[in-house]
Amino acid sequence: MNSEKIRKTFLEFFKSKQHEIVPSAPMVVKNDPTLMFTNAGMNQFKDLFLGNSPIKHSRIADTQKCLRVSGKHNDLEEVGHDTYHHTMFEMLGNWSFGDYFKKEAIEWAWELLTEIYKIDKSRIYVTVFGGDKEDGLEPDNEAFEIWSSIVPKDRILYGSKKDNFWEMGDTGPCGPCSEVHVDIRDDDERKKVSGADLVNKDNPLVIEIWNLVFIEFNRLADGSLKQLPNKHVDTGMGFERLCMILQGTKSNYDTDVFQPYIQTISKLANKPYGKDVKVDIAMRVIADHLRAIAFAIADGELPSNNKAGYVIRRILRRAVRYGYTFLEFREPFVNKLVGVLVEQMGNQFTELAAQKDLIGKVIAEEENSFLKTLETGIHKFEKYVDSHPKDKLIDGKFAFELFDTYGFPIDLTCLMAKEKSLEVDMDGFHIAMEEQKNRSRAAATLDVEDWVVLKEFHEDTVFLGYETLEAEVNPVKYRKVKSKGKEFYQIVLDKTPFYAESGGQVGDRGVLVFGDEKIIVTDTQKENNLSVHIIEKIPTKWSAAKAKVDEKKRLLTENNHSATHLFHAALRKVLGDHVQQKGSLVDEQRLRFDFSHFSKMTDEEIAKVEDIVNDKIRENIFIDEHRDIALDKAKAMGAMSLFGEKYGDTVRVINFDKEFSSELCGGTHVNNTGRIGLFKIISEGAIAAGIRRVEAITGKAAEEYVNSKIKELEEVRQILKNPKETVKALEHLIEEHEAAKKQIELLQKEKMKSVAVELIAKVQNKNGINFLAEKFEISTQQAKDLAFEMKAKVESLFFVVGNVFEGKPGLTVIISDDLVKDKGLNAGNIIRELAKNIQGGGGGQPFFATAGGKDVGGLDKALMEAEKFLG
RNA sequence: GGGGAAUUAGCUCAGUUGGCUAGAGCGCUUGGCUGGCAGCCAAGAGGUCAUCGGUUCGAAUCCGUUAUUCUCCA
Incomplete structure (x- = not known):
């Protein structure tokens, strides 16, 4: 049975048991401070369990795309090393909200697995909750009784709180659960050791596939349990594992869900799968992570440097790192797999197919930037090794700095150390890491x-x-x-x-x-x-x-929100239908709109979009609002919906001239577009590969913006004495200014040259040293020029310049190289002595030094004193 | 949310205890040479050292602010 059929069979089975089949919720979670990604099938029904929302269907089934990378369920570091953990996976589930309970849940699970999917009954083991003293809970004998009418008692096992009591988080709905395990070992293995001894022992061939949770409690903040008014069923079956069992493979990665990627990777890397453990792990990591990243991007979560976006970035980097180290990829490669992914899953998940180009482009960009990070890390590492030639051990703190600050993976540091016969102080690394974790934890108390x-x-x-x-x-x-x-x-x-x-x-x-x-x-x-x-x-x-x-804030916000709809529609008109909303922020001051588009908007395009929006504003279009329309019907009417957005059964549609702008939207809007007044784009730029961001303002803010620009221009024109062509006049002025600046610089240098020529006559030879100390009314920069000019003209020179500039005294000492070398004269030391006379300090190199001071009166004395260094 | 870093020429980056007349490679301009794969040689242009403020005789360098970016942890 291929994977597509397996999925379909599950949904049809529960449909026949009067379940409502619902679509998968987005993998990226919005509006939930405790969760970044959907990590279980039940997430989208959380409000039903908590009693925050009314129950519309008491029986539901679906397949849910999930991501487990952080928080309570953290599988990231396991993925790829074994054959059955994943970051992104599909969870098949059926739910009862106050409807059926343990009996039906258990009997249907058994029926589907053995009658429909025809899994060998003798290979199935089940577990039930064994009770917990701390929580005052009895063993789940009810579930045991139900199971024992179906399977022999020796294949029913009591499990601990850890395995058989399911909790959503630290608080919230929870209850005992009953798991179904399948033993897919070969027959001779099964004869040697009973499968019952391997249940929940991390054996890759004796695995849990279905968890039936019987929710009846709410865990409170003080840790106590409170009985819920209604009892619910929440089940989850790992789709990929189910495919493995039904397709008779020993690894999830050998099923038709993953093989297409692995084969493509194998071809790209020119290495076979199944010959080298490390190579195999790398290929599995990449195949798994590819799915996670692509689904996240399709749901609108781009790789970025914080929160959910950062998690996506890290997953991608883990894939690149494995490819880099074990498959010897040096160029971006993950993006090349997007085509296969779309072929594989694009039918079931249309959001992938629709955004294929964007996904590929975003991944390629990320890969490039990570390869750059690796390069910087390698650079830093080599610099460290060069400056510590004697060490045999690389400082753990340095390894941590590389990791923490430059994102250089620790395993790569170890690998590179090994190549140079060095070792990394891993204890030091872990200590530094622990400190970092404690700091963060302490700061994140909520x-x-x-x-x-x-x-x-x-x-x-x-x-x-x-x-x-x-x-x-x-x-x-x-x-x-x-x-x-x-x-x-x-x-x-x-x-x-x-x-x-x-x-x-x-x-x-x-x-x-x-x-x-x-x-x-x-x-x-x-x-x-x-x-x-x-x-x-x-x-x-x-x-x-x-x-x-607060009425004022609300009305201004509405202006910007309605303008966002007009803008979105105008964008699609001007740029094309590939424009997809990727983010939006609307407040009382402005609107910000992120969308997919592959090049910078030209000034003409921006002007055209503004023009269309302002036309629509002047048409004074009344809002056409439809509430409680069925989602299908709204889409059929042509209303725009967003990928990654969770919609209910019924939606609200907002039209401003339904031929022009029609969107699914829960926000608040103006009654008619005229109220927006004026629409003005104030910035356009890139925020990621293939994603542009535009900021705009409306109404009075836009008016004020335009007026201030006009005023600014007027002021400039006035300063320029109202020329006919302002821009040309300004360009001309700047050109002239540049030329004049150059001229002055040149003249000053020339002047110093001629001063230098005159000065040569004043130079006195004492003890083979050509000495001169003089005072000038020049700037420090000129003094410098003069000194270097003299150095070029006079051999064996010892020249002291005293200057007064803006009321402050300064000293400059320059000494020819031969004097520095042969006579041991040091300008830096000399200037420190001389500077005392002007109440200052200074320094420099042996041949050239400068000093500044406060007392102009001491300048003459300083120049006199210079002579004593002639020796 | 907390920590660590970065920002220097068009690009990639050096710049040590505060003082090197702010540098390198690539790119660019001009001239010359040259049939050879990134041709060679010479000359030259190009900098608000992110921003604002402070310390200092003196700041690319030290301290603080803001902005942007990177990165780790939660």
Whole structure:
């Protein structure tokens, strides 16, 4: 059975059991401060488990693209070394929200695996939760009973809290789970050791494929467990492992999911797969990481230097590093695999096919920049080795500096050390690393207390902000958050006029009035589906409240948001349909829009886009808003949707002239475009390969901007005495200025030359030294020129220049090379002595030194004194 | 969120304890030579040493600010 069929079979099976099949949520998570990437199938249903959102379908199944690289589930360093861990993987899952529980979940799992997929029953082992004293939990005998009616008791094992009690995070929904393991060893191996002894022992051939979680508790911040009102089922089956079992291979990487990449890599590297362990690992790492990076980019997460973008960068670099070290790639290569990836997965995940060029380009750019980083690291390393010729051990601190500051991988440092018969002090490295970790941990304490519930409420907060900026509302729950010594509260309301930050539009500010007490709302944010108002203090007495949004800020923000839609549409008209939104920020001051496009926008293109947008503004188009339209229908109507954005079953469509601009959008907008007033682009630039960023302003801000530019130009024109052609006049002026500057420099040098000629006559020969000490009214730079001029003209010269410039005395000493060598004269030492006379200090090299001082009166004395150094 | 670094000619980068008349290679301009794969030789142009402020007689160099970028950790 090929992988595509396996996936389809799973979804059809659960459809036949009355499950709603939903699409995969984006792999990159937005609106959740605790999570950067989807790391389990249940992520997109978190709000359902927590009771923050109402349940629409009580039975759901899907395949979810997941990424596990950081946080609780961290598999990154394992990937590639074994045959069954991945960064990016698909998780097949079925869910019950307060519907069926253990019995159906277990029976259906068994039916699908043995009846449909026809896995050999004798190879299956299952585990159930064995209880935990600390949490006061009994063994899960219920699950044991259900299983024992299906499988022999000797293949049902009790497991520990670690393996059989599933938790979402430090707090949140959790419960006992039951895992299904399959033993795919050869028969003679199976005879020697029972599979039961190898379950959960990290044996690559006795593996967990399906985890059935029975969620019935909520873990609170104090560590205690609270029974949930409803019981849920949450299951997850690793798609790649399932393919391995059904295709009879011994490694996930030998299935049709990964083989196409490995074969292409093998061809590019000109090395076979399966002959050398290290080469094989490298190929697996690259095949795995390629998928993770490409999916992330397709979801709109570009490699960058912080947060989620940085995680993507690190994954890519890990792939390049393995290719560099073990496959001897010296040129970018990962990007060459994108074509195979699109062929392989483009059908199921259309976002890949649609953005093939962009993905390839971004990866190639990243590879190049990392190869450059490696080069700098090698440079630093060699410099270190050269300056420590006697050492046999490379300082751990230096190795850490290379790693920490220049991003040079530690294993490469070790490798290069080995080539020079050196060793790296790994203990020192690890100590430095530990210090770094402690520092970061100490700084990252975020203390979130449990919610205090004021009113039982399990619906989504009703958003009133499309119609009104003021409303009577009821508080539902609140909690205290401590971060970096600052304390604030988050509060949830049953309904609210406050817009919570999302879709690029910033959150509203305003006030909540409880009785006669005013509480300021500093921001409104979204945590998954929850609208959270940030307040600095809670009211002394809880009651219904009057919510008022800061109107000025909101209206200005709306101007910019609507302008963003017009701009997006105009961009596609001018540049083409390859333009995809890659990021957007809209606040009361400006709008920022990132989009895919492969070259700099020309001045003409920018002008044209501005023109179209301003035309549309003047057309005074009324907003055409559709709420609660089915997603399919909205797309069929031609509304633009974004890759990497999570949409519900029903969406909101915003049209400004539906032939021109139609977008799926939850944000707030102007009633008609005329209110925007004026649209003006103020900057255009690149932020990554293939991604451009434009910033623009609207309304009064745009007017003020244009006026200030005009005023500036007027001022320039006035200064230039109102010429006919301002630009030409200015160019001419600058040219003249440059020429004049050169001329002055030249003249000064000339002048010093002629001064030097006159001075030659004054030079006195004493003890074979041509000596002269004179005072001038010249600048320090001129004194320098004069000194060097004399040095070129007079042999065996010892020349002291005293100068006064801007009221300050200065001294310059120059000595011919032969005197420095033969007589041991040292200008640096001499000037230190002389400078005392002018209350200054100085220094330089043996043949040339300068000094400055404060006392002009001492200059003559200093010049007199110079003579005593003649010896 | 916390730490470490970088920013010098069009490009890639040197520049030691504060004082080298701010440098190298590549590129560019001009002239000359030369049938040979990055031709050779000579001359030359090109710099707000990221920014603003401070310390100092003197700052590319030391201290602080801002901006941008890199990098590690969370």
